[in-house]
Amino acid sequence: xxxxxxxxxxxxxxxxxxxxxxxxxxxxERKVSAAIQNRIGxxxxxxxxxxxxPADVLKLFIKEDIxxxxxxxxxxxxxxxxxxxxxxxxxxxxxxGGSVELFGHQVKLMIADVNIGVLYILALTSLGVYGxxxxxxxxxxxxxxxxxxxxxxQLISYELxxxxxxxxxxxxxxxxxxxxxxxxQSGFQWNAFLTPIGFITFIVASFAETxxxxxxxxxxxxxxxxxYHTEYSGMKFGTFFLAEYANMIxxxxxxxxxxxxxxxFPFLETFGLPAMMATxxxxxxxxxxVAFVLFFFIWIRWTIPRFRYDxxxxxxxxxxxxLALVNLVITGGLILAGLF
Amino acid sequence: MxxxxxxxxxxxxxxxxxxxxxxxxxxxxxxxxxxxxxxxxIAGLYVLLQADFLAVTQILIYIGGILVLMLFGVMLTxxxxxxxxxxxxxxxxxxxxxxxxxxxxxxxxxxxxWSTVSGTPSDVATTTPAIGEMLMTSYIxxxxxxxxxxxxxxxxxAMIARRKT
Numbered sequence: 396x397x398x399x400x401x402x403x404x405x406x407x408x409x410x411x412x413x414x415x416x417x418x419x420x421x422x423x424e425r426k427v428s429a430a431i432q433n434r435i436g437x438x439x440x441x442x443x444x445x446x447x448x449p450a451d452v453l454k455l456f457i458k459e460d461i462x463x464x465x466x467x468x469x470x471x472x473x474x475x476x477x478x479x480x481x482x483x484x485x486x487x488x489x490x491x492g493g494s495v496e497l498f499g500h501q502v503k504l505m506i507a508d509v510n511i512g513v514l515y516i517l518a519l520t521s522l523g524v525y526g527x528x529x530x531x532x533x534x535x536x537x538x539x540x541x542x543x544x545x546x547x548x549q550l551i552s553y554e555l556x557x558x559x560x561x562x563x564x565x566x567x568x569x570x571x572x573x574x575x576x577x578x579x580q581s582g583f584q585w586n587a588f589l590t591p592i593g594f595i596t597f598i599v600a601s602f603a604e605t606x607x608x609x610x611x612x613x614x615x616x617x618x619x620x621x622x623y624h625t626e627y628s629g630m631k632f633g634t635f636f637l638a639e640y641a642n643m644i645x646x647x648x649x650x651x652x653x654x655x656x657x658x659x660f661p662f663l664e665t666f667g668l669p670a671m672m673a674t675x676x677x678x679x680x681x682x683x684x685v686a687f688v689l690f691f692f693i694w695i696r697w698t699i700p701r702f703r704y705d706x707x708x709x710x711x712x713x714x715x716x717x718l719a720l721v722n723l724v725i726t727g728g729l730i731l732a733g734l735f
Numbered sequence: 736m737x738x739x740x741x742x743x744x745x746x747x748x749x750x751x752x753x754x755x756x757x758x759x760x761x762x763x764x765x766x767x768x769x770x771x772x773x774x775x776x777i778a779g780l781y782v783l784l785q786a787d788f789l790a791v792t793q794i795l796i797y798i799g800g801i802l803v804l805m806l807f808g809v810m811l812t813x814x815x816x817x818x819x820x821x822x823x824x825x826x827x828x829x830x831x832x833x834x835x836x837x838x839x840x841x842x843x844x845x846x847x848x849w850s851t852v853s854g855t856p857s858d859v860a861t862t863t864p865a866i867g868e869m870l871m872t873s874y875i876x877x878x879x880x881x882x883x884x885x886x887x888x889x890x891x892x893a894m895i896a897r898r899k900t
Contacts, residue, residue: 514791521799532810571863
């Protein structure tokens, strides 16, 4: 019972934080893109335009919800729900701090301490394809269908290199537990330095999995109108929008957890801080690292142009997959040589 | 009837109920969807029996891989070719024989091993290392044969897809 209550509290807190960050991330993205393109960005609603995101969400909520008459209404409504829940549920296994003693309870700072965390992540990212495919199919619109099919093909192709680049990390730490993987990266033994090729392939595959530019072909505006969410309006469209940003947060925290040392602050244990302070520093370290990766996501989006579709597929199968395999061989060789 | 039983029967109901829909649904799209829930029900049963690795691979491979491809096939052929794909009742006799053979051998295995399996799941913390070790030692031959069959299927699919008609 106690375990149940603690879990519910953790879920509520993490969910609230993520949804708040998602709303503000949209604002940050618009401000950063404005800075990159030498514009001003949103500055009318509230001080420095800070209330722009709440205003947008309010607008989406009170807009009319249109379901095309030829669409399949049940699946049409189900698709955005799948998209956002997959993005949020994946975050459950990400550790955002060590364990902490609160009111006499030992609390681990992650929602679900699953001993096969890495497999759990892979399983859930493979579900993400349902959201886009089903929305594209159920809208009964050729642009939606094409967008959905493109998205599915892209996700399936890049999932392979995503999984293969994680395997390098699993080989080094010898565990599928994310907690253990983070613990192994104390000091500066970050997996990004130990398996640099795996790190790069994982980042590129994450970009493809989150459908962000340069990989946002599923919704390439000049060719496909709105892509798989052409026929969506109101808060259903808003849910897809939120899911994209929630996916970005989850992907960034995975990059941080698997490759950038997670919540580890290098050599924190030598500072002799009290336990409570140390935990606060760890959580702040995690948040800072995630913020940097998120900024990197936005930065890339407004810097690099979109791929052509065949280039995207060629990159996925002829460059990324062999690179990920090479990474496996190199990592295995280094482990055999006793370097890790 | 404790919590374990209740959860077990819930998952079992989901799995069996959706399997019935898969078989009897006339609309192939709904059948594919029901299959999704059947897979989920079975994954839930695995989790309940502490087979964590099996549960996750069930989702990863069947739901995330195979079912996606099936949906793909249905979507691409259903509306584009303008042929309504319906499932009908064909070949009753071979199907009945096949079902009887499979069902018979399954229940045979069940009744012959029933006494050796104790009622409680093992308290092994994680099943992944054990499964990995078994696959690479005692069961290396079936494992390799399975991978060769998959490779053959892959090459065959590529050959058929690339053939000029």
